[in-house]
Amino acid sequence: MDLSECTGPVVTGVAPTFVRFVQAMTSTLERAQGDEARILHEGTPLVTELIGRDDWLPDHLAVPLPGAYGQYLLYRDPADRFTAVAFVWDASSRTPIHDHTVWGIIGVLRGAETAERFVCRDGRLVSLGESTLVAGQIDRVSPRIGDIHQVRNALPDRVSISIHVYGADLPKVERHSYCSKTGRIDPIYSKPYDNARPLLDALPVL
Ligand code: FE2
Numbered sequence: 001m002d003l004s005e006c007t008g009p010v011v012t013g014v015a016p017t018f019v020r021f022v023q024a025m026t027s028t029l030e031r032a033q034g035d036e037a038r039i040l041h042e043g044t045p046l047v048t049e050l051i052g053r054d055d056w057l058p059d060h061l062a063v064p065l066p067g068a069y070g071q072y073l074l075y076r077d078p079a080d081r082f083t084a085v086a087f088v089w090d091a092s093s094r095t096p097i098h099d100h101t102v103w104g105i106i107g108v109l110r111g112a113e114t115a116e117r118f119v120c121r122d123g124r125l126v127s128l129g130e131s132t133l134v135a136g137q138i139d140r141v142s143p144r145i146g147d148i149h150q151v152r153n154a155l156p157d158r159v160s161i162s163i164h165v166y167g168a169d170l171p172k173v174e175r176h177s178y179c180s181k182t183g184r185i186d187p188i189y190s191k192p193y194d195n196a197r198p199l200l201d202a203l204p205v206l
Contacts, residue, residue, distance in 0.1 A: 011200060013058075014199060015055070015056035017050065017053060017055070017056040018050070018056050018074065018075075019204075021047075021049070021084075022084070022203055024046050025043060025084075025165065026203065028042045028046065029077065036142060036144060039103060040105065040140055040142070040145075044105055044138055044140065047163065047165055048138055050107065051107035051135070051136060051138075051163055052136060054109055054110060054135070060195075061074070061195060061199060062086070064089060064093070065090060065093075067093060069087050069088060069089045069090065070086075070194045071088075071190070071194055072086040072193060073193040073195060074086055074199040075199065076169055078202070081167065082165055082166065082168075083165070084164070085164045085165075085166070085170075086161060086162075086163055087161065087162045087163075088159060088160075089152075089153035089159060089161070089162070090153065091156055091157050091158055092153055092155075092156050094151065095150055095152070096150065096177045096178075097148065097149070097150040097179070098148070098175060098177050098178070099143070099175055099176050100141050100142070100143075100166065100170070100173075100175060101147070101173055101174070101175050101176075102142065102166055102168040102170075103140070103142040103166070104140065104142065104164060104166045105139075105140050105164075106133075106138065106140070106141070106164050106165075107136075107138045107139075107163045107165075108134060108135050108160065108162045109135060109161045110160055111153065111154070111158060111159060111160025111161065112133060112153075112155055112160055113160050114130055114131070114151070114153075114154040115130065115132075115133070115149045115151045116130045116150045117130075117146055117148065118148040118149065118150075118178065118180075119146070119148065120178075124183055125179075132154050133162075142167075148178060170189075170190040171190040171192055171193070173189070173190075174187050174188075175188050175189070
């Protein structure tokens with residue numbers, strides 16, 4: 001679905017670009033009925049279009065945490081079928097090696113980020129190599145297509161921002177972190193979001 005073809009009511013304080021994205025993503029989830037391949041196939045162009053313009057993310061949701069990365073909830077589907085989260089990476093900040101256990105579509109809005117992918121083989125973590133995404137580019141994860149990675153801001157001296165759309169509300173989901181040296185796997189939960197209210201509380205009733 002082309003977001004430019006969607007129309008909908010105005011939500012005060014929220015850019016129409018983002019409202020239309022949420023409407024289109026919601027429609028995709030309803031049509032797909034849990035078919036992950038279809039969600040990724042139809043959701044990817046929606047995220048690509050969302051990150052194709054950089055005038056919709058409010059400044060207060062684009063603030064990095066010193067030396068780390070902020071996670072700002074933009075929208076949570078009422079049934080937790082998907083969430084949209086802005087990751088704001090301080091210079092050189094990085095995640096641990098982790099998985100997600102659900103599908104995810106990740107698009108870089110500003111700057112660049114580098115992801116190293118891994119697989120578990122015979123109880124060992126094996127690197128599949130690194131790739132760097134710049135603004136406008138997309139990565140995807142899931143247990144079906146590859147789910148373990150470590151992500152960092154590719155830029156040593158400036159903030160990068162990526163928009164993550166996941167098939168769940170991740171702070172409610174038990175996931176895992178991985179130690180590359182020892183092979184140890186630990187359960188983790190995402191930390192609480194760094195904003196009190198999402199950018200968009202709810203889709204307006206048409
Ligand atoms: Fe991740």
